[in-house]
Amino acid sequence: MHPTTTLAGRLGEFAAGVRFEDLPTAVVEQARHLALDAVGLAFCAADEPFARKAREAFTLLGSGDQPVLALPDRLPARDAAMLGGILVHGHDFDDTHIGSIVHVSASALPASLAAAIAAGRSTRDLLVAYVLAIEVSARVGLAAHGGFHATGFHPTGVAGAFGAAVAAAKLGGLDAAGIAGAQEIVGSMASGILEFLEDGAWTKRLHPGWAAASGLTAAAFARVGWPGPGQVYEGRYGLYATHLAGRDWDPDALTADLGSRWELLTTGVKPFPSCHFSHGFADALLTLQASEGFTADDVEHIRCLIHPTAAAAVFEPVERKRRPRDLYDAKFSVPYIAGACLTRGRLTLAEFTDDSLADPAIHAVADRVDFADDPESRFPDAYSAAVEVSLTDGRRLFRREQVNRGHAERPLSFADISAKFAENLALVADAATAERVRSAVLSLGADAGTPASAFGEACARVR
Structure with missing residues (x-):
């Protein structure tokens, strides 16, 4: 089956062709402010009990050399991505793509950062991958039209894995077929159940981190030519058949108006630290x-x-x-x-x-x-x-x-987002740290020559 005849193939073809120059100014600026919100949330979560427990768990899994958002830790790329996702999502204060009900940045940013550093890419490459990860995650969730929740799946974990896979594959230098392959493989890893709602369990915090780590894993397997199911979305046992229990879904939502309608622009920043x-x-x-x-x-x-x-x-x-x-x-x-x-x-x-x-x-x-x-x-x-x-x-x-604040029809302004970041950083860091992080995030991608590793170091806690 020719890759572009499948939904994964069409998304792969789109992602492979996107360059920084193709991104509208509004998308770039919104991406920077979504990243600012996410990094600020990682910092204000870094000393919480769930963060300490997560760090303990990762010490059992080995050490590495990648920086982790908001922490002095060094971990392997996949673990750095996973821990970053846990921190961004930990307070449930992170952004949400409204129509898909997906916390998009919590997996998209850590996955893109880890993959960009691992591949020796620039901050401009990182920004493009982050935008693509949000775009794909949002569209995967949007196609279900609320159906993932209805069947007991957490859309952030399910949809986020696909966005992370696209970002990691793009940063790894894969072509359209390789980016399609990463999606095909990650479909078997896309997961996250809503049972945490019954007793306040911490598993929800794991979901975007696992999605980020799964994306890096799937991209690595795609890079060596590991075959995945071509119809991972639309097949008889594909994502929507297995995760929606017979409910209708919209395949056009995955690919309609790619490159002209950016779902990142309909991603809402939360004014309150709750669902x-x-x-x-x-x-x-x-x-x-x-x-x-x-x-x-x-x-x-x-x-x-x-x-x-x-x-x-x-x-x-x-x-x-x-x-x-x-x-x-x-x-x-x-x-x-x-x-x-x-x-x-x-x-x-x-x-x-x-x-x-x-x-x-x-x-x-x-x-x-x-x-x-x-x-x-x-x-x-x-x-x-x-x-x-x-x-x-x-x-x-x-x-x-009728329309919640933070929705695209009632968005928080960039000034609001910056104020939220400042309030969150003030809880855990001094003014110099806050300014270092703010400057790094709001200039993300401005200089084509800045390595992603420099951004990672700027957004980590000084050791």
Whole structure:
């Protein structure tokens, strides 16, 4: 079968031909700011318990010479990519391609960085690969139209593996057929199940890291000519047949308007450190409280309207969501988040601490929250939310956030993203470190002669 007759082949042909000069200015600038957000999140996660445990695990797997985002560690390329993905995604504060429900940068950036350093490439090559990884990851998720969640798969782990494979193959010097081959191989590694939602397990943090490492692995096998299934996407036992349990999918989403419609431009930066499905509710409640002047004690009942697919992640089962088992579980609980917003008047990383998790005032509000189906939701094109707040004085308040903040229709500005980066770095690093990292990321690809290794060193913690 000729490679370009398959979906993987067409994506491979596109990726092989893309040069830095082909990227619109808007794509380059957005990519730099998405990378700035991701690197800042890696830094503010680097000292967390999950990061310490991950570092312990990697010491059991061997040492290497690659720098790791936000850390002084040196690891083999695949492990550096995996640990970087864990850190970027660790707080669940990283970007999301809205329509695909994929945290794209968490696998795309670490995979591209590791592969670029390993291949001796420039920061310009790194930037191109990063953009391509986002493009492919987003399109793989977009084609499922929310179906991965419905069948219990985490789209970030599944779709991210394909984007990482394309980036690693491109940086490894593979041609169109080789980039197609990397996708064909990585299809057998694309994974990540949603069972973490049941008890707040840490496995979700592994998913983008595993996707990044799988991408590097698949590209290496493709480089030596290891055959993969040509119809990895569309085949009888391909990705969508096996992962969607018979649900419809859209093959055109993978290849339509390649090079003229860039999915990176519809990737949203998060304003809150919680599941993206909760953001509309946080904004609605904070806005109502600020405009109407009520306190948490004034709340009699809160009814939240949400699409059922999103509700399964952040509301079900509602009794348990009212008492999250740990901090990660709390990020997937709208009842908890409602309580945090109305008792603290904000939703920041400070609301996801052990003290906050045990706060009886937050629990009191969470106990008054329930949910219902929202027939007006735009999910998955936007993460719509509506709240009906009943107050003890008899008032009934309503607010709808039809399009979540951070969506392409309501994007965070570059100034907002830079401010978020500064706030995150201030938690863990001095001003000189923050400026070194900021300068390196926002000039990514500006000089064709700068090696990717220099960028990696600039974004690592000084040893």
